[in-house]
Amino acid sequence: MKKILALLLALCMVFALAACGEPAPAASDAPEGGDAQVSDAPEGGDTTGDKVIKIGVFEPQSGDNGAGGKQEILGMQYANSLTPTVEIGGETYNVELIYADNQSSNDKAVSAAQTLIAQGVSVVLGSYGSGVSIAAATAFGDAGVPAIGVTCTNPQVTQVSDTYYRICFIDPFQGTVLANYAKSLGATKAYCLAKQGDDYSVGLVNYFVEAFGAENCVQEVFQEGTSDYSSYVTNAKSNGCDIFVAPVSTEAAALIIDQAATQDLGMPILAGDTWDSNVIVGAAQGKDNVKIYVTTFYQEGGNAEFDAAFKEWINSDSVNLENNGGNDMIAAVSVMGYDAYYVALEAIKAAGSTDPAAVLAALPSVNYAGVTGNIAFADGAKDATRDVAFIKYCNTETGVWDLIGEQGVE
Numbered sequence: 001m002k003k004i005l006a007l008l009l010a011l012c013m014v015f016a017l018a019a020c021g022e023p024a025p026a027a028s029d030a031p032e033g034g035d036a037q038v039s040d041a042p043e044g045g046d047t048t049g050d051k052v053i054k055i056g057v058f059e060p061q062s063g064d065n066g067a068g069g070k071q072e073i074l075g076m077q078y079a080n081s082l083t084p085t086v087e088i089g090g091e092t093y094n095v096e097l098i099y100a101d102n103q104s105s106n107d108k109a110v111s112a113a114q115t116l117i118a119q120g121v122s123v124v125l126g127s128y129g130s131g132v133s134i135a136a137a138t139a140f141g142d143a144g145v146p147a148i149g150v151t152c153t154n155p156q157v158t159q160v161s162d163t164y165y166r167i168c169f170i171d172p173f174q175g176t177v178l179a180n181y182a183k184s185l186g187a188t189k190a191y192c193l194a195k196q197g198d199d200y201s202v203g204l205v206n207y208f209v210e211a212f213g214a215e216n217c218v219q220e221v222f223q224e225g226t227s228d229y230s231s232y233v234t235n236a237k238s239n240g241c242d243i244f245v246a247p248v249s250t251e252a253a254a255l256i257i258d259q260a261a262t263q264d265l266g267m268p269i270l271a272g273d274t275w276d277s278n279v280i281v282g283a284a285q286g287k288d289n290v291k292i293y294v295t296t297f298y299q300e301g302g303n304a305e306f307d308a309a310f311k312e313w314i315n316s317d318s319v320n321l322e323n324n325g326g327n328d329m330i331a332a333v334s335v336m337g338y339d340a341y342y343v344a345l346e347a348i349k350a351a352g353s354t355d356p357a358a359v360l361a362a363l364p365s366v367n368y369a370g371v372t373g374n375i376a377f378a379d380g381a382k383d384a385t386r387d388v389a390f391i392k393y394c395n396t397e398t399g400v401w402d403l404i405g406e407q408g409v410e
Contacts, residue, residue: 053086053093053354055344056100056116058126058136058147063104064249067279068333069128070323072150073099075337076125077320078313086345089352095345102132104249109135117143122354123347125340128333130154130171131199137161146347146360150340151273151297151333154203158382165363167340167375168297169386171200171272175207176409177295177389178245178270182212185268185293187243189216191236193256195248196221204247204272226252233259237266247272254283261287268293276392276401278329285399292394298332298372299390299403306371310334329400332372332390339370 057076060069076097085092098119100112109127113136116124124140124147127133133152140147141161149157149166153174158164182190190212194201202221209217218239220232233256236244244267246256253275260269268291276296284290300307311328314320321328343366348354350362367376375384391404 051088051091051093052096053088053348054096054098054119054121055341056098056119056121056124056126056145058100058102058112058116058124058132059128060104060132061099061101064251065104065129065274067250067325068151068274068277068331069101069104069126071277071325071331072126072128072333072337074314074320074323075310075334075339076341078310078334079338079341081313083342083345086348088348088354093354102127102129102136104129104132106131106135109133110139112136113139117145121145122356123148123344123359125337125344126150127152129200130157130203131197133157133164134160134199137164140164143356144360145356146363148340148344148363150336152200153273154199155383156199156203163360165377165382165384167343167370167384167386168273168336169389170383171204171207173387173409174272174295174389175204175209176211177391177407178204178247178272179208179211180409181293181295181391181407182208182243182245182270185243187268189239189241190218190243190245191232191239191241191267192217192219193232193236193244193246193248194219194221195226195252196223198248200272200274201246201248205245208245208247222252227255229256229259230263232256233263233265237263242267244269245271247274249274250277250279253280257283257287257290257292260290264289270294273297273332276332278325278327278331281329281394281399281401282325284394284396287396290394290396293404294392294394294401295389295407296332296392297390298330298335299392300330300401301403303371306335306338310338335371339368339372339375342370343368343375 060066100115102109102112109132130152134156137160141163147164151168153171155170192205194205271294273296275294314328346366346368347359347362351358364377387408388406392401395402
């Protein structure tokens with residue numbers, strides 16, 4: 001009997017040791033979806049076991065549009081720090097932001113979207129960049145997860161999927177505003193530059209050309225990975241153009257600005273909302289022979305109370321400051337990210353549920369007075385009614401954006 005007991009005890013020890021040696025799954029491992037990166041929740045996220053509703057943040061934190069994506073996220077994080085909870089059916093839920101980096105890549109966008117879907121988000125915010133939004137739209141639609149486009153302006157974003165809504169103006173409007181402003185500057189022949197295969201820049205250039213007149217435009221595209229833009233600046237000059245239209249990423253923009261200064265371009269540069277960034281101001285500062293005008297969603301100074309509080313929040317954390325490009329200049333995309341967060345909360349409250357289907361059904365009824373203006377959806381529309389763009393001038397002496405005015409389309 002003693003031998004039998006000893007044998008049983010030995011076996012138990014073997015099994016116990018085997019169990020102890022089994023590696024536990026790492027809490028930080030990214031879910032399936034490969035390159036999509038999921039970040040920890042910022043302040044305001046739940047760690048207590050209380051009721052939680054998850055909002056997905058589908059934004060580029062790397063790649064060509066990483067700088068803009070980080071600034072758009074800042075607005076969402078600031079809003080979450082102010083309003084970290086929401087009332088659903090008489091109960092308080094903590095709002096947790098779940099992040100997936102789409103890496104500014106259409107190829108990575110679907111896996112980033114699937115990552116958020118797998119995490120059980122009730123609604124998604126983003127993205128900065130139309131191409132990644134279009135690429136991911138079907139994934140969100142197939143899963144029945146509502147997405148709120150923040151600054152993705154290509155019309156196709158909300159056309160591809162029944163679940164994609166949007167709170168910004170769109171490119172047929174923006175392209176016409178740019179064309180009208182070019183004419184007001186006296187321009188008669190436009191040089192138009194876009195990135196090959198980029199839905200945003202190609203689309204916006206097309207709408208500009210349509211409004212300005214194709215017969216008055218010289219069009220070129222550059223390839224992925226281009227780092228030398230000297231030939232494009234040369235071509236604009238040699239073709240006798242008097243306006244340079246380049247609604248491209250901030251990375252490409254900084255290089256174009258350098259060449260425009262080096263070659264003394266001699267004509268204004270027009271761009272869309274992507275250029276509304278302190279990255280552009282930094283690249284242009286001190287280059288007095290470069291004149292840049294942009295269309296965008298908000299001008300710093302438009303809401304003094306918001307601006308002061310947001311700047312204080314940015315300066316309170318070195319990571320916030322770094323993600324904003326190293327200073328506290330307010331990017332319009334940050335303010336749009338802020339408004340998008342509250343649009344999502346309004347939809348959640350109206351739904352009275354964390355169920356994505358209920359949130360989706362409630363979205364069309366949202367009417368929210370945002371910092372960037374009123375946000376509401378006309379009957380059957382998935383694009384909010386937006387009929388005004390801000391036009392800014394890059395002051396190369398002071399290093400700030402000067403407001404030229406607001407412009408609509410008749």
